[in-house]
Amino acid sequence: MNIPLFPEQPEEVSTGAIWLARLALLLSAPLNWLSPRMMEKILSRLVRKYPPATEEEVKVIRDAVCTVSRRCRSQEGCLRRSLAVAVGTWLKRRSVSWCTGYALEPFRAHAWVEVNNNPVGEPEEVRSYSKVISVTNTSENEEKSQGELESNNSKPNELGQEDQPVHIPRASIRQLFALTKGHNLEFSLVLILGILSAALTLLQPNLVADIVEQSNTGFTISSSLVFLILSLTTAMVLTTIQYYMLQKIGEGVVYEARTNLISHLFRLPIFEFDNRSVGDMLSRISGDSSRLRMALIQGTIALTSGSFIVVGAAIGLALKDSFLFLTALATILLSFIGILFMSNIIQKASFRVQKELGKLSELVERDLHAIRTIRSTNATSIEEEKATQQAEHLRKLGIRLAKIQSFMTPISNMSIQICGLIVLGIGGYRVSMGYMTIEDLIAFALLLYIMIGPVGQIFGAFSGIGESLGAFARIRELLDLAIESDYDTNTKVTTISNPSARKGMVVFEKVSFGYKKLEFGADIAQKEAEMILKEVSLSAEYGKRTAIVGPSGAGKSTVLQLIERFYDPDGGYIYVDGKDHRSYSREELRNLITYVEQNAPVLPGTLRDNLLIGNTDVSDQECYDVLKEVNLNYLIERSPDKLDMKIGDSGMTLSGGERQRLALARSLLSNSKIVLLDELTSNLDSLNEVVMKKAVDKLRESKTVIVVAHRLSTIVDSDIIYVLEHGRIVGSGNHNELLDKVPLYRELAKEQFLDKVI
Numbered sequence: 001m002n003i004p005l006f007p008e009q010p011e012e013v014s015t016g017a018i019w020l021a022r023l024a025l026l027l028s029a030p031l032n033w034l035s036p037r038m039m040e041k042i043l044s045r046l047v048r049k050y051p052p053a054t055e056e057e058v059k060v061i062r063d064a065v066c067t068v069s070r071r072c073r074s075q076e077g078c079l080r081r082s083l084a085v086a087v088g089t090w091l092k093r094r095s096v097s098w099c100t101g102y103a104l105e106p107f108r109a110h111a112w113v114e115v116n117n118n119p120v121g122e123p124e125e126v127r128s129y130s131k132v133i134s135v136t137n138t139s140e141n142e143e144k145s146q147g148e149l150e151s152n153n154s155k156p157n158e159l160g161q162e163d164q165p166v167h168i169p170r171a172s173i174r175q176l177f178a179l180t181k182g183h184n185l186e187f188s189l190v191l192i193l194g195i196l197s198a199a200l201t202l203l204q205p206n207l208v209a210d211i212v213e214q215s216n217t218g219f220t221i222s223s224s225l226v227f228l229i230l231s232l233t234t235a236m237v238l239t240t241i242q243y244y245m246l247q248k249i250g251e252g253v254v255y256e257a258r259t260n261l262i263s264h265l266f267r268l269p270i271f272e273f274d275n276r277s278v279g280d281m282l283s284r285i286s287g288d289s290s291r292l293r294m295a296l297i298q299g300t301i302a303l304t305s306g307s308f309i310v311v312g313a314a315i316g317l318a319l320k321d322s323f324l325f326l327t328a329l330a331t332i333l334l335s336f337i338g339i340l341f342m343s344n345i346i347q348k349a350s351f352r353v354q355k356e357l358g359k360l361s362e363l364v365e366r367d368l369h370a371i372r373t374i375r376s377t378n379a380t381s382i383e384e385e386k387a388t389q390q391a392e393h394l395r396k397l398g399i400r401l402a403k404i405q406s407f408m409t410p411i412s413n414m415s416i417q418i419c420g421l422i423v424l425g426i427g428g429y430r431v432s433m434g435y436m437t438i439e440d441l442i443a444f445a446l447l448l449y450i451m452i453g454p455v456g457q458i459f460g461a462f463s464g465i466g467e468s469l470g471a472f473a474r475i476r477e478l479l480d481l482a483i484e485s486d487y488d489t490n491t492k493v494t495t496i497s498n499p500s501a502r503k504g505m506v507v508f509e510k511v512s513f514g515y516k517k518l519e520f521g522a523d524i525a526q527k528e529a530e531m532i533l534k535e536v537s538l539s540a541e542y543g544k545r546t547a548i549v550g551p552s553g554a555g556k557s558t559v560l561q562l563i564e565r566f567y568d569p570d571g572g573y574i575y576v577d578g579k580d581h582r583s584y585s586r587e588e589l590r591n592l593i594t595y596v597e598q599n600a601p602v603l604p605g606t607l608r609d610n611l612l613i614g615n616t617d618v619s620d621q622e623c624y625d626v627l628k629e630v631n632l633n634y635l636i637e638r639s640p641d642k643l644d645m646k647i648g649d650s651g652m653t654l655s656g657g658e659r660q661r662l663a664l665a666r667s668l669l670s671n672s673k674i675v676l677l678d679e680l681t682s683n684l685d686s687l688n689e690v691v692m693k694k695a696v697d698k699l700r701e702s703k704t705v706i707v708v709a710h711r712l713s714t715i716v717d718s719d720i721i722y723v724l725e726h727g728r729i730v731g732s733g734n735h736n737e738l739l740d741k742v743p744l745y746r747e748l749a750k751e752q753f754l755d756k757v758i
């Protein structure tokens, strides 16, 4: 859902208002970078003196701002527009209130303008925003502040249809260099060093000219010679320091990009992982992040010392002969346009290389995970062939990129040579016509020579920046995805309460869900074929064991994933511990629940690490006790490292059954009220199955336990069993009741020789 924060088709306004809006947008632009509290301070200072605007006046400015600024479907957009309206009214010596707030869904934050506490022309929905900041137009005392915008000014995440990822995402140089924000001091130092070394370099031709002039009278150690040596060595030292500092900044930027990406990936909604490959994500963290360094170093050198030398030499050239200078400039500009065009192609080619590299990582990573299956099925050569083909494809793309890049150097060299030839040709002509002296032409050529290196540097930087922008675009593609909490709601969302959903219970009320996201406003009834769960109603009580059984693919694990809020239902309600489960923050909700996944994955690390995931407040003795309870005590007995014994990557050194028992041990240690166990006994022998049943029974005493199982022997004595078929509940009751009235259950029981009443 997109709330029209401001009208997308504003009313027509006068040209004067449009210009006022442009000015207001320009003046308010720097405010966009400030924290909401700072904005609040500045705006309240601005508006304090002036009388309040009328709603009509504000609407005119608002429509003008909406006409000038194109879109407003994000936090950033509404901030920009509402600030501009506030500044626009101030320019007209009027004032308004400026507010920001939280929306329940789908936006995290919103900003708007109020007159006499009424949002101007906003739809009803805005009233459901919980206000965070309000700057009033009457007195400072009335300024309200209810806390700061949470999660700082992180980039907006839009949820509209328009935001489908484009095929090749683009990133701008500004966005790339914004990564250096935390290194302003170092950057200023690099800039100063750049200016100093450029100044020293520009001095050198004059010093050489002096030395040549003085050498007419024989060689002497003149002050010019001393200065020349000094300027050469000082410039070298300054450049070394400059390079070192840039490398340092580069490392900082790579670190920043990497950590931002990692932290963002950890917070993406689960559905984002359904169609993305882990290998590709990893290559963005490792390869793409490293590529940012190159652009920053090359670009900054070119833009600091390089551009100063170019500007300084250009001024010198223009002073010597402006006509000749303009001719040289025209040739350089022409090749510059060509290079710019090629840099664009490099960016796209580099993006493709990175993307294919991601695919190769994905392929190898997947194979390495399934290495046992690959070996046992003799599929090594086939998989190797696939990886080789992908590497070959990558090689071809790399060569294509190299071809484009290698054009850059000859083009820049050729343009420089052409420039030199033109200067000499036209210069010679001008000397012969008496427009300039031969000494001036020599000096001109010398200055041009000094300029050549930095011009080449600048051209080269475009190639490097193009490549880094390709990599940065891939990083941004992930960073621009909304994180899980963006879809969060707050306590005010509590909608309908269900009297039967009491404390400690998990209740499903007509829950429908499909993995394929429905368009906004789509009728669920008409999309039944796409639904994995269809109007599922069930309830799991505290102190009882609730089982869900059914054929493979019926939707059993999906039920558990909805309770965890990995996905949100398309219809119906879920109540957890007496409340609509959307009324909790995800963190609160997950604190209430322990979830043991189907394959009981184990994190790489020690036995202790795995027992204490999410719950560090556990003593060693408790760990030993719980391991004994699940019959895993032999693990610590056979290893001298005890709880610190290492478990291989993904628990490879444990058997499937041991992993399941370890997962159960973890849930026995947790303090959560609700335990969800998905196929916990699939890998167990009958002895260990009995041990597990006992442990689950112990859990049931103080928790709500929901068990998903194929093997009916593990759940026949559950308090209530739900039978799920094709996403629908086809029966519920205890084992005996189900045998009697649900044919599917009877069939399942018969297959497992459990069709006897117990």
Ligand SMILES: Nc1ncnc2c1ncn2[C@@H]1O[C@H](COP(=O)(O)OP(=O)(O)OP(=O)(O)O)[C@@H](O)[C@H]1O
Binding pocket: 274, 515, 516, 532, 550, 551, 552, 553, 554, 555, 556, 557, 558, 559, 598, 710
């Ligand atoms: N992330 C996903 N994206 C799309 N479809 C999915 C996803 N996860 C599961 N499905 C589909 O949803 C259906 C129900 O899956 P679910 O894992 O809930 O079944 P299940 O009853 O637990 O099966 P099993 O007993 O084999 O584990 C299946 O058809 C499955 O293919």
